[in-house]
Amino acid sequence: MRHVEHVMGFPVSLRIDDEGDFTGAADAVFAWLREADVRFSPFKPDSEVSRYGRGALADGELSADLTEVLGLCADLRGATGGAFDARLPGRGFDPCAVVKGWSVQRAAGLLTAAGARRFCLNAGGDVFVSGGPWRVGIRHPEQADQVCAVLAVTDAAVATSGGYERGEHILDGRTGRPATGLLSLTVVAPTLTEADATATAAFALGADGPAWAAARTGCEVFAIDTARQVLRTRGLPVAQGLP
């Protein structure tokens, strides 16, 4: 079965190849993503994240989920020396870079719990696959209808950060300026929580990003710098065989 829906501001495509009726599980996936949007969007004034950001939530009022998100933000901020920061000066609290991967990974968990074993969930360009191998293309940064690499992935996540879709929206927390040095950076990791956060943070680090991401446990990297050179790890699961 296949289903596409716009949630959290981007299209989410789900394909389940298992035999059987997974309509209920698919409904649960999109219900959770809509819930995550309501609770964790910094663009909705009444969301948990917005209320937390303006100091309207006491410590005892934080949900377990928000506490988990805050922990992920703090880990990433420390690991990047401040290049990733959910609290940039002059901006409200914005944990989007962490929430996206985390919430989609949880959605994938709902499918697994429902018995799905072979599925592909693509949330606005961040992909989690169960079973495999699945052929996941990396979008060419300058040609929307072309890919610049094809990966063969099994039970893994692929996330890409880049400035070509939404402009210079990723800031380097160390300088407060838009990140420079890379056209896009893709991370393959066991979970989308790790892949998405690492890709975003590495993009914020700019030229230092590829080596930083490659040093993260379990992460394989494919980066394109502004000189249009590809930098990738040796362990990247590049698809072999038919183009």
Place this chain on the structure above:
Amino acid sequence: MKRVIPVFLLTVAGLIPVWRYHPSTGSTTTTAQAAEPSAPPSPASSAPVSPASSSSPSSTVASTKVVPGTAVDTVKGVFQVEVTFRGDRIASVRMLQAPHHPQTKWAIPELVTETLKAQSAHIDSVSGATVTSEGYTKSLQAAIDAKGH
């Protein structure tokens, strides 16, 4: 990573005279702060640096002495090295303690460089920077979703 190693080397370099000339009462606080200005003074820094006494700095006998360094608390975490002296020369420096931190990994992962290629290929899904609703209609993923296969 690039920044941490020089800072660490400076720290080591800064500590060497302390080990050599103030074996029993020397304090590394000043040295550690000079090497890492933002490091808070740590209790460990005021501890005696070396339990060993260097009785003959100009000794011609090439005796080997292994001296553990002070644990230096930096903003990146606690570093501690061990220095092996052969006579009055440093034979080797070994890391005893380093923070578990991605930026202090010593093995820099090897990255392969390649030329950027553009290709159209059979794929199941596309990873890319977050697409907007408008961008989606023109995306490869939309084509894959529409085609159903």
